[in-house]
Amino acid sequence: MSNIQLDIWRGEWGLASIDLECLKVLTYMKFIGVPVKVHEANNPYFAPKGRLPVMRDGRHVLTTFEEVVDHLKSLHYSTDVHLNTNQAAEASAFTQYLREKLYPAYEYAWWVDEKNYTELTRPAYAKALRIPFNFYYPGKYQNVAKEMIDALYGENTDLKEIEKTIYQEAEKCLATLSDRLGESEYFFGNRPSSFDAIVFAYLAPLVKAPFPNSTLGNHVKGIPNLTRFVGRINQKNFRQVTDEYNRQNSKKQSTGTQADRAAANFPNQTRNKILAAIFAAFAMTGYAFASGMFQELKDFEHSRDYSEMFENEEDDN
Incomplete structure (x- = not known):
């Protein structure tokens, strides 16, 4: 048997x-x-x-x-x-x-x-x-x-x-x-x-x-x-068959949910990064104005050493 x-x-x-x-x-x-x-x-x-x-x-x-x-x-x-x-x-x-x-x-x-x-x-x-x-x-x-x-x-x-x-x-x-x-x-x-x-x-x-x-x-x-x-x-x-199916199904749904969340969050994450970059750019610009950086650059703009300064910086790098 x-x-x-x-x-x-x-x-x-x-x-x-x-x-x-x-x-x-x-x-x-x-x-x-x-x-x-x-x-x-x-x-x-x-x-x-x-x-x-x-x-x-x-x-x-x-x-x-x-x-x-x-x-x-x-x-x-x-x-x-x-x-x-x-x-x-x-x-x-x-x-x-x-x-x-x-x-x-x-x-x-x-x-x-x-x-x-x-x-x-x-x-x-x-x-x-x-x-x-x-x-x-x-x-x-x-x-x-x-x-x-x-x-x-x-x-x-x-x-x-x-x-x-x-x-x-x-x-x-x-x-x-x-x-x-x-x-x-x-x-x-x-x-x-x-x-x-x-x-x-x-x-x-x-x-x-x-x-x-x-x-x-x-x-x-x-x-x-x-x-x-x-x-x-x-x-x-057939409880074992049913339980195994339910486990696999729950696992698939969980994986799908995580993927959906990641996809849903992706635009928000990208938006946040862009906003952060813009904010940082504004902050740096404000700081530059405050420290007189633009004025210094303006003073060098018509200087004979202007191009040489950046060439020397490139050479140093």
């Missing part, structure tokens, strides 16, 4: 992983406390399906959340033992509901929305990849997402209409989730289930990733019990 290794996409924005499927598996494994070596992969080329996550346990190589859950269950690791038959059926139905209504919106927000893809998704995945794969895989994943949206809504349908429809369906799904959770800590009592890991993996990136077009993320953030749900799981299972 100590030889289990999990390859995932790296984390960002206080998330343990930027990827939905990786976050599902990682959260589930955190719930059950299975010992695992987590590796942030930067090259999915050798992964069985060219995607992450990949869990390896001896000769077992597993690439989907369902495969991981079943394998760990065979090793007597499971979070669902407390669910009765009705709850297990409900969890299964809700999982399918999320796949049909929330997943398309999730994929649209991450990969199809061009502004989000250009400014957030592609840079995040490119950062996680090594050259030259960072030029290939983000575009490949975007094409897969676009093909799925085209298959669901029609290739020639206006994207704005698709976005409106897809987000409306997602909002209904989120409202249903919120009603089901209520004020409970988890969806089925006071213990987490595999379904809680799935919901967290959907919601956490929408809450934490700084989308330029944040329609879906803002809707999630506007549902208090779902945002509290994300916060609780993050705090209990």
Whole structure:
């Protein structure tokens, strides 16, 4: 059991992983406390399906959340033992509901929305990849997402209409989730289930990733019990990741603030130096008048030794 290794996409924005499927598996494994070596992969080329996550346990190589859950269950690791038959059926139905209504919106927000893809998704995945794969895989994943949206809504349908429809369906799904959770800590009592890991993996990136077009993320953030749900799981299972992100973020803000202050003070410092120089010039001028320096210079102005005096001073120097 100590030889289990999990390859995932790296984390960002206080998330343990930027990827939905990786976050599902990682959260589930955190719930059950299975010992695992987590590796942030930067090259999915050798992964069985060219995607992450990949869990390896001896000769077992597993690439989907369902495969991981079943394998760990065979090793007597499971979070669902407390669910009765009705709850297990409900969890299964809700999982399918999320796949049909929330997943398309999730994929649209991450990969199809061009502004989000250009400014957030592609840079995040490119950062996680090594050259030259960072030029290939983000575009490949975007094409897969676009093909799925085209298959669901029609290739020639206006994207704005698709976005409106897809987000409306997602909002209904989120409202249903919120009603089901209520004020409970988890969806089925006071213990987490595999379904809680799935919901967290959907919601956490929408809450934490700084989308330029944040329609879906803002809707999630506007549902208090779902945002509290994300916060609780993050705090209990990924506190180290969150704390490290907060430290780094505070450090960046502090560095930025110091740089801003220096930039803001620069004109004032320059102004003060100029004023000081002007004041000094006036002071020296006043002193010169008071000591009769200008009069002395005037006396020498028409003297035959005037030029010679300065020549001699230059020679002395």
